[in-house]
Amino acid sequence: QKEVEQNSGPLSVPEGAIASLNCTYSDRGSQSFFWYRQYSGKSPELIMSIYSNGDKEDGRFTAQLNKASQYVSLLIRDSQPSDSATYLCAVNAATGANSKLTFGKGITLSVRP
C-alpha cells in the first residue's frame, strides 16, 4: 500500500512567522510531488509542484524535496491569516494514463493575527 504521511496537526503560528509543513511517502518510485491548499467547504487548489531534489520557491512558498529520505516539505514565509487552510501533500508514482495522485490526510494550519 503506497502511503503518504503528513505530520499531525493542527498547526498554529502567529502572523508573520514561518509555517513548516512536512510529508513523507513510501513509494521510492514516486516522481512528482504536489502541495494543495483547501479552504473549508472548497475544493483543493494546487499551490506548488516539485519534481527534483532541492528547493523550489514561488513567492512566499518554498517546496523542498529529498528523494533519498522520501521527504517533501512546504515552507510558508510571512504567514498571513489568509493562509489558514488545510494543506494536502500529494504524490504521483505512476506515469501517463496510469497517473494517480495519492494524498496525505492533510494538516490544518491556523495563522493567528
Add this chain to the structure above:
Amino acid sequence: DTAVSQTPKYLVTQMGNDKSIKCEQNLGHDTMYWYKQDSKKFLKIMFSYNNKELIINETVPNRFSPKSPDKAHLNLHINSLELGDSAVYFCASSPGENHHGYTFGSGTRLTVV
C-alpha cells in the same frame, strides 16, 4: 469559465435511492478522476478514465458506476445509497502526463439520510 464543473453541488437523499453526479471539463485534458473526501478530509481516489477508457478502479463497491461518454465528461452513478456513502465527491482532470497536478471541480456534498 469554470474549468471543471460538477453538478449538483449538494445532494440529500434517502438510503436505498439511486443518484448521479455529473462532471465536465473544458481544459482539453485526457484524464478524469473521481475522488471521495470523507469527514476527516482524507481524499481517496475512486476511478480514473483516460480518453473514455477506465484505467483505475480502486476497489470501489459495484454500486458505484462511472461513465465517460467522451473525454470531457465523467459521470458517477450510485445505486442503493448507504449512510456510509455520505461524503464530498470531487471530480478532477489532468493532461494525463506524470508531471502535472490535477484540477479539481467544486465538489458534490452527498448526504444520505
